[in-house]
Amino acid sequence: MGRILVIAEHDGASLNASTAKCMACATAIDNEGIDVAVLSADGAAICDQAAALSGVAKVLKVDHEIFASQLAATLAPQIVELASDYSHILGPSTTFGKDLMPRVAALLGVAQISDIMEVKSAYSFQRPIYAGNAIVTVDASPERKLVATVRTASYKAVSSDGSGTIEAVEAGASFPTHTRLVEIKASSGDRPDLQTAAKVISGGRALASEENFSLIYSLADKIGAGVGASRAAVDAGYVPNDMQVGQTGKIIAPDLYVAIGISGAIQHLTGIKDAGTIVAINKDPEAPIFEVADIGLVGDLFEIVPELEKQLG
Amino acid sequence: MQKILVCLKRVVDYNVRVRVKPDGTGVVTDGVKMSVNPFDEIALEEALRIKERGAASEVIVMSIGSAEAQQQLRTGLAMGADRAILVETDEVVEPLSAARAMLATIEREQPGVVILGKQAIDDDNSQTGQMLAALWGRPQATFASEVVLDGETATVTREVDAGLETIAVDLPAVITVDLRMNEPRYVKLPDIMKAKRKPLETVSFSDLNVENEHHLTTTHFAPPAQREKGVMVEDVGALIQALKDKGLV
Numbered sequence: 259m260g261r262i263l264v265i266a267e268h269d270g271a272s273l274n275a276s277t278a279k280c281m282a283c284a285t286a287i288d289n290e291g292i293d294v295a296v297l298s299a300d301g302a303a304i305c306d307q308a309a310a311l312s313g314v315a316k317v318l319k320v321d322h323e324i325f326a327s328q329l330a331a332t333l334a335p336q337i338v339e340l341a342s343d344y345s346h347i348l349g350p351s352t353t354f355g356k357d358l359m360p361r362v363a364a365l366l367g368v369a370q371i372s373d374i375m376e377v378k379s380a381y382s383f384q385r386p387i388y389a390g391n392a393i394v395t396v397d398a399s400p401e402r403k404l405v406a407t408v409r410t411a412s413y414k415a416v417s418s419d420g421s422g423t424i425e426a427v428e429a430g431a432s433f434p435t436h437t438r439l440v441e442i443k444a445s446s447g448d449r450p451d452l453q454t455a456a457k458v459i460s461g462g463r464a465l466a467s468e469e470n471f472s473l474i475y476s477l478a479d480k481i482g483a484g485v486g487a488s489r490a491a492v493d494a495g496y497v498p499n500d501m502q503v504g505q506t507g508k509i510i511a512p513d514l515y516v517a518i519g520i521s522g523a524i525q526h527l528t529g530i531k532d533a534g535t536i537v538a539i540n541k542d543p544e545a546p547i548f549e550v551a552d553i554g555l556v557g558d559l560f561e562i563v564p565e566l567e568k569q570l571g
Numbered sequence: 572m573q574k575i576l577v578c579l580k581r582v583v584d585y586n587v588r589v590r591v592k593p594d595g596t597g598v599v600t601d602g603v604k605m606s607v608n609p610f611d612e613i614a615l616e617e618a619l620r621i622k623e624r625g626a627a628s629e630v631i632v633m634s635i636g637s638a639e640a641q642q643q644l645r646t647g648l649a650m651g652a653d654r655a656i657l658v659e660t661d662e663v664v665e666p667l668s669a670a671r672a673m674l675a676t677i678e679r680e681q682p683g684v685v686i687l688g689k690q691a692i693d694d695d696n697s698q699t700g701q702m703l704a705a706l707w708g709r710p711q712a713t714f715a716s717e718v719v720l721d722g723e724t725a726t727v728t729r730e731v732d733a734g735l736e737t738i739a740v741d742l743p744a745v746i747t748v749d750l751r752m753n754e755p756r757y758v759k760l761p762d763i764m765k766a767k768r769k770p771l772e773t774v775s776f777s778d779l780n781v782e783n784e785h786h787l788t789t790t791h792f793a794p795p796a797q798r799e800k801g802v803m804v805e806d807v808g809a810l811i812q813a814l815k816d817k818g819l820v
Contacts, residue, residue, distance in 0.1 A: 357711070360698035360699075360701035360705070361705040361711065363702065364667060364670060364702035364705035364706050365705050368667070368786060369666070369786035370667075372698060386795070388589040388598060388692070388695070389692065389695065390795050391590070391591075391598075392792050392793065393794070394789050394791065394793075398786065398787055436710045436744075437711075438738060440726065440738055442733060442737075443737075457819070493750070500735075506690070514814070535814075549800075550801075552799075553804060553814070555804050555806070555807070555809075556803065562807055566807050569807055
């Protein structure tokens, strides 16, 4: 048994919800204490949020101007500097964690377990493979440090009633200069974040155009939902890439998921299987989406969606 | 001019519905169609386009796996790669050992860019490219949807949760590609014939002085939990009522 280090994800101002979900996974592992590392340019506010997460013993506040850009190339060597006191190092299975954690593992010369969905014991975990068509149990050796990412859709965020301490740590790694951030173009607007929204409405190829997606946005705004899309809709250029739900996009677990004009390829279904209630609206009664839907409605989305919005009004 | 190294993994074809063996020892692969991991195919397409623009001298494809992976390397050669290297083993290869074998190949070949898929659709790990970049001490540009090479650097657009991120990396570097980077070309019959005459070299882990270490053990395979069959409703009114009953609207 040892201490667990959770790597915080943040945008420079506040903590990402994925960190509270990693904490939920960490608390399911036998441990001698869970600490959170916040690597940022000025981490005071983020560290306060991290220290409040239930179960956090200590927040390691590592401030350095180079962390204004959250690049794996510069974050990884610093995490290696912090790693000596820990048996497990966890990050979220978001694009941030997927990029960063394998770089940490390789610098430490150890394996990584990706996408933990269930903890069997401190060194045995379940994770999905083949787009969720199989769930494997993977055992790691207690002789080595374990680096892992947490499938955030499998965990509920811990509460924010904790009282961890904050400890400033001097940034001590040697940082490469071979990687530089140019810009980040965030495409999402005022709608709830897809990965944390309680309700999500997604559109598929059947929307047939970028303009028609306004039907989805309008309905989503009516019920305060986030908006997602199938890979087919993203590939067709109807919506930007960050809206893709599925094996190679976002894995989400909202209370309500409404799939509109989405046939339900296995790669899409793997991204929504932890949703509370799945509603499917599709004109093809044989569409695979109906096999997983809790409530199904067969019909033309161009009639159903406006009617739905009207009746909800 | 620089060489480009592309890594191809042999995986169960994208269209196969994978099933777990009843005894929980693995998934059914007997008689199942095998293909190049689709993300790696996109990686190769990008490398070929870079070469066709005159920004690379040679495209080398490599794979790590059983002798059957020669088929996927031949596919890569038919697409237009110049030569192929197979690191042959019948053992399981974890991402860290795969990255070490790739690094040993890099040290021999000295490519300017290494391109591979952002994940393989069998293990869904998304680790090998990042691990390779770490071991090599070079930049990584993961989940790329666009690459612009400019002499000593590459400017790469990445698909991240927040939207699109652009980074500049010094070469050599490792790039892992996302789905929307390009649409891979179809292989034509004459190219398949031509590919048979292109060089395909087979080496072993020991030839590369790399140990195929195993840190993890997969002890059990299970089918995913099934959701219970739901109800079909007749119209919008019934849908809204069902949602109200569950307290969702």
